[in-house]
Amino acid sequence: MAFLDPVTLSGRLVRLEPLTPDHADAVRDGNVGELWYTNAPTPDGVASDIAAKLEQAGRGALLPFATRRLADDRIIGVTTYLNPLPAVPAVEIGSTWNAASARRTGTNTESKLLLLRHAFEAWGCRRVAFRATWFNHESRRAIERLGAVFEGRIRNDRVTRDGTVTDTAQYAITDDAWPAVERHLTHLLRTHA
Secondary structure: OOOOOOOOEEOOOEEEEEOOHHHOOOOOOOOHHHOOOOOOOOHHHHHHHHHHHHHHHHOOOEEEEEEEEOOOOEEEEEEEEEEEEOOOOEEEEEEEEEOHHHOOOOHHHHHHHHHHHHHHHHOOOOEEEEEEEOOOHHHHHHHHHHOOEEEEEEEEEEEOOOOOEEEEEEEEEEOOOHHHHHHHHHHHHHHHO
């Protein structure tokens, strides 16, 4: 399978399916787009956010997914492979946002497990990165809970939608850490989801 080729990834709680314009009306709860420190779209901006992701995907710059909760067949969010480095190989997982109703249900944990497994086992990645706005403490805790290692604070490299310049927290999981991280995430899903 070629790097960033569209794929569907399925688990027990969610299915990650290639993002399409048909997913635009699916996520309406939680208003994550109102948080100043994220670039998640407002409900009215979901369609244009999807269009922008699909345009970038067409150029090979990213691979976006809709997250479908299997229990009720609802689309509950979006997550993306981005910043691919096929020569390394390495990739970042980000541009993730989830409906409020999906939080703390195990769906995001399983989504990340599916994405990490595909990156490390299908693509042979040496590292998978995660980045969050410095002030997005909820996302930073979620990344740390996955088992990603904090690599540093990148100063003044991000502009939020309201024009605020802020910092980024950089994390990564490497291929040598992957077996332990996979075991950890599998355990979390089995015992807490």
